[in-house]
Amino acid sequence: MSLQNEHQQVVETVEQALSQEVRRLSETESGLTADNLSRRGFLKLSGVAGGGLVLAMALPSTKSMAQEEQDITGSMELNTFIKVTSEGKIQIYAQAPDMGQGVRTALPMIAAEELGVKWEDVEVLQAPVAERFGVQFAGGSLSVPREYQKMREMGASAREMFIGAAAAAMNVPREELKVEDSMVIHTSGQSMSFAELAQPSLANQPVPDPGTLKFKDKSEYKIIGSSQITGIDNTFLVTGNPLFGIDIKIPDMLYASYMKCPSISGKAVSANLEDIKRLPGIKDAFIIEGDGNFQQLLSGVAIVGNSTWAVFNAKQQLKVEWDTSSASKDSWTAMVEFADGNKDNDGSEPIAEVGDVAAAFADPANKVLTSHYEYPFLSHFCLEPINCTADYKKGENGEADTLDLWAPHQFPARMYTAAETVFGLPKEQVMVHPVTRIGGGFGRRFTSEFVCEAIAISKHVGAPVKLTWSREDCVRHDFYRSGGFQTVKAAVDADGKLVAWQNHLFATKLGERYTWEGRLNETEFPMLNVPNVKATKTPYEIGTPCGALRAPGSNVNAFVAESFINELAVAAGRDHLEFLLEIMGEPRWFEEGNPRSLHTGRAAGVIKAAAEKAGWGRQLPAGQGLGLAFHFSHAGYVAQVADVTVSSDKKLIVNKVTVAVDVGPIINMSGARAQVEGSVIDGISAMVGQKITMEDGAIEQSNFHDYPVMRIPATPEIDIHFLETDNPPTGLGEPAYPVVTPAVTNAIFAATGQRIRKLPLREHGYSI
């Protein structure tokens, strides 16, 4: 069976990137000789990093790597990720930028644990964007599962090198040594600190074969799982240090804005460019033709000036004639009408068919229920607006052009691809500079269209520019969570047992590609749990760009499935908890050996834990209710119980959300809790007020005033329980997000008897 739907694209993307790298390498591999292998090259060949990227690390193949090779001074490199300074401080590279998911803290923690360094002695460096660091990609809740073993190996390998150096210095067998708190300690009690050992002899220690490395037992952990460790950048953040892409300033930099057609993918024909150029602080204004590809470079009007304000201000006065013949014609109203007209159809494309749903629906002993669900398009609203700084330099005297880039990007290496595909600049001429922090990602920052815009502008004006999108640009030119509609139908038998499940999905697609929300997978819960299943879709072509938004696909499927399960439990006169546990059945993997498939026992574990901690079943006053929901996404098991009070004027108070999570062991406890807290708040925020609509291909919302977000007074108490089962650790950026919506809507039903089948709640008169 295939991987879970929601992982597929992410995994595909990563695999694609990998195979490209490997292919490129095999072309250059023949140039490798023993002589040109630096020590670094040797390390890589010895396999410390493991996997197909091993060779990549030996080759300074981009401008950035060539530059970085020269920069290595001062500290000794023990392996790709770990260096030691002459004072014995440990420097660990953070592989991917931190967008709030805590990877800059969590991944170095794993290496530090195995190494045996005191966390206070660790300095986290942001890794350059270079092959030797592997896939520098943040998303899909994949960082921890993907990097866990590698980071352990990096730490354990460096530890063995310290032990080897200490064994030589103390003249004792290495078996009698252990590492703890930045010290190598002999059984006699004699010890040497990392600082004492930070000598050339340390770097000359043989690099251990990864196969021989031993890892710590959980009981010995001092760093992993500690609640004393907090975000590595906190001090810099609370003092306003420049850490974000938008904070970049380089000499002679100009500022730019870019106006695209409100009807997405339309073309700029003409504009009042001469008027704009006369405005204060404006240096240039011009039309960019673009290539018509919204992933790359759409047509628009660039304005360049001496401050962000000057270009924003000028943009307000810009008058553009647009050619909308090739633009999106999308209309939310039309989508609603289409879905309404087709909701009871069978659906033209099959997704899954098991058993015989028709027979189950026809059986007079069964109770059959049908419901229609609707959910809107959403925008990401990352607080740091989209921005990119580009410095395109024309080569002089026959030299090649060069390009330097800085941007908040969830997959920075893709900027190399964009520069090559759209501007024909091979990697050797491009340097993607690492950015330490990203002001929110949520799946928004995988595309490179803003990078292409900045490159095109810098190239045109012949100067470095920082392109900043206004909030309005961000809202109107997002890669949205697709809205949609689902018709679900199910049967419970005379004993109240769920026996048939049918789902018909309105599936949005862009060209040949279904959106995340148009890709219901046959493994989506609860379809593997029910004997008779049928799922189909009706495709619907759209022109609005769509992309991943936190737990893509799952964030709508959970709302539909978990709400409908509650409807069925109510119809069957069953307790929701008991009904849900019965659906799980005996503890088993749906696909033995695939940790990304559902294990019903782990699911039941979180469901029971959440119910127990929330006091499921207790009596509540009128207007108050508990709602339960479970979902499995991104290999994570999450159950939540929402406790809500609804007043007579439909003011919704979420009193408390109890969350039980099983993602295996927790690496960074504070960060893990933060992800759950954030997911709950984000979920409530979206379900209550957020909706993107479009007419004539143009998005109708623009800023916080018409896309309301939850603010501090509505914050519920959030009670979090990690089960920490003995399974490999998996990511937590996403799986808690889809669950809160149905938990709250089920609680609203318990409190008021009103079933919510359409989001956002604001459209039913609710407020928070």
Add this chain to the structure above:
Amino acid sequence: MPTYTLTINGVDQELEADPAMPLLWALRDVLGMVGTKFGCGIGQCGACTVHVDGQPMRACSIPASALVGRSITTIEGLAADANLTALQQAWVDLDVPQCGYCQSGQLMAAAALLESKPNPTDDDIDAAMAGNYCRCGTYVRIRQAIHQAASNKTAMFYDATATNAEEDVA
């Protein structure tokens, strides 16, 4: 372009800028002080919060030239010396930031609150902080951190007292 002088974090800074330029952009683009953040530009999100004569203000919505002679404090000047304030320390210890982008504004709003109400209730916090949006959802900890700074508790790490792990109940 006219020149004027602003008093920022106790230091007089001369700048040459369009008089209509909002303080936000004067700080970020002209003076290179990028701790104050741009989020919405329309006074809705609070990312650009600074103090003007001790009062929280939206830097995106006031022209810099209107602030001549006033005392402006930004996130860079919140800690008067090399040490963090109790509020900043609480933010670090309770691990408030996620992406961190809103946090300059949150801290400036919270600092102004503590200035006027040294021992705020939850309602006071809600009222004072409702204008500061956190996309990552750090509100639970913002509330805790303000309380902690107010009670001047010695640093207590985030939730160190809570039971962090439950036994597998499956």
